[in-house]
Every structure is written in C-alpha cells, then in structure tokens.
Amino acid sequence: MSETESLMWVEKYRPQRLEDIVNQEASVGRLIQMAKKPQDMPHLLFAGPPGTGKTTAALCAARVILGDYWRDFTLDLNASDERGIDTVRQRVKTFARYVDRRVDVPFRIIILDEADEMTSAAQTALRRVIEDSSRICRFILIANYSSGIIEPIQSRCAVFHFSRLGLEDVAGRLEEICKTEGVKVGREALEAIFELTGGDMRHALNLLQAVAMGGEVTADGVRKAIGLSGKARVKEVVTRALEGDFSGSRSGLVELISVYGMPEKDFLKYSSEELLNLGLPSVGEVAEVLAKYDYRLAVGARAEVQLAALLAELGRIGREMGFKAEAVKTRAATAKKQ
Ligand SMILES: Nc1ncnc2c1ncn2[C@@H]1O[C@H](COP(=O)(O)OP(=O)(O)OP(=O)(O)O)[C@@H](O)[C@H]1O
C-alpha cells in the first residue's frame, strides 16, 4: 500500500477477511464455503452497485485461497483501463506462463474489474482466453450489472450478487471507524451521510473522512461538505431539462453520479419526487415516462445512457407545454401563501 493510500480510510479500513465484510451475508457465506474446497471452485462473477464490497471480496477470497503468497498468484486487471482485449490476452498469457515452484497453490486468480465495460466482441474473445487458461487460472469477473456480461461467460461462472448496504450497516461501520480514529460523531450525522451516499460504503467513507478533518462530524458539516443536498441538485437538473437545456442538465447529471456518487436509481427516485411535485399540466405523461425509465434501469440497461434519454424526453415535454421555470416558482410561492 502506498503512503497516500494508507492515509485514505477506504484503503485503511478495507476488510482483510471475508468475515469482516459487512452486510453481504449470502454471497460471503457461499464464498467462505467455496474457499474451503478451492479445487472445485468455478470462475466467479460478482455483480452489484459501486462501493458494496465486490473488489474487497475478490481480494479477500484470493487471500484465503492462495495463502501468504497470494499477491504473487493474483493478477488484478481493470477491463476499462487495459487497452482492448489483446492487452488482456497478453497479460493473462504471461501470467499463466510464469512459473514459481515455491508453493503449492490450487490455481492462479485473475480479477477482472469492470468486465461489463468490455464490448460484447471483446467479451467473446475473453471467453476464449478464459477457456484456454482454465487449467491454471480461475477468473473473478466484477461488474455493476450481471446483464452486462454475455450469456456464454455468465453460464461458466458462479454468480454472486452484492446489494447496496443498509443504514445500520453503514452507520455501524462508520461509528467503529470514528471510535478508532478518535473522532466524535452523532447519530444524526451518520444518518445524513447514509442519506447522501445511498448504501455506497466507499462514498460514505470518503465523505466521513473529509468531514472528520475538523475532529467532529456533525450533520451540518456533512451537508456543507457535499454542498447542496443531492435532492436540491436533482431538482436543478430536471428543471433545466424541462427548459430545453439538454447539455446543461446532462452535465449536471454526470456530475451528480460521478462526482457525488449518487446512485442512478436514486437520481430517478428524486427526479420522480421533484417532477410530480412541480404541478405540471402534463403530469400523467411525465409519470409514464418515469415508469418507462424505471423499468429500463431495473432490467439492467446502461443507466447513464438511459437517464440522458430521460432528460431529452423531459425537454420535449417541456417544449410542448411551453415550460418556464419562473412560472413554476411563482406558482409554488402562491400555493405556499394560500
Ligand atoms: N460490504 C462492505 N463491508 C465493509 N466495507 C466495505 C464494504 N463495501 C465496501 N466497503 C468499503 O468501501 C471500499 C470500497 O469497496 P470495494 O472496492 O470493495 O467496492 P466495489 O463493490 O468493488 O465498488 P466498485 O463497483 O465501485 O468497484 C472498501 O475499501 C471498504 O473500505
């Protein structure tokens, strides 16, 4: 671990043992069982939202299965960084060929992160790579959505689903860390962090660490650190979309998701709340559009593309009804006075 990494709480407090992973009982339980009889272990596919323990679980599994020399026998690749399937193939080949007779390990492990970022052509080629190296290597593929992995690969893997963490899991873990670090934190602050990070532990830890620099973590400090609350930002994004400013609203969307780590589903949830509260004349049509995108996200379509399409549709609806943000504000203000 580099010095900067050890200063980051996400790395400092990354669980080292499968047993220390919070919440993912079903997946972790199965993994612990598998690790007891590694000879029978198939390739694995870990799927789930960001910051829920997929990479951590892969590293912990490598550690128990391969023992002390796990680092030497584990290859960690990021499918979206490695340029193309040819690089992946080359690196796997070199790794599988590398001979080390010091220890007796059942196989080598190749962790391929963000495997769903690979095109289906690249995945088809990957399938061959997996087959060719199966005698010596086991793959752990990691993806946000298992539906992003082609069927022939899925069918060769045992699939593990990771779910978003709940309030108590996140709050409990953060509280423990604050205790170790000697930082004061209250229940309200923990709830605020959870609300703003929606079950993404990496994001929660980063936010906690940013606020904890002052020695005390308060709900107010949390909200200040993240700027306006996520919900207020969503409102701005959908209002811009309705006004026809597609590129402005889309960059707001990207910022919310990538910089603030808002889960795509939450963006849709907050958008629904905001849109249905605006008192638009075409509220029925808006509800139908929201339902359509909710379904598409649920079946695993690429979320950022779908949400951008939602913003474009809102632009059309806004244009058709001559949407003006000012009019909405005035209407809301009058309603409040009455
Ligand atoms: N279930 C968990 N229990 C304890 N800590 C966790 C858990 N999930 C995530 N973390 C913390 O968050 C950090 C990031 O987790 P990890 O890298 O495993 O996420 P991931 O699921 O691989 O996310 P991504 O899809 O973004 O790669 C870890 O270093 C760890 O500190």
Ligand SMILES: [Mg+2]
């Ligand atoms: Mg990961």
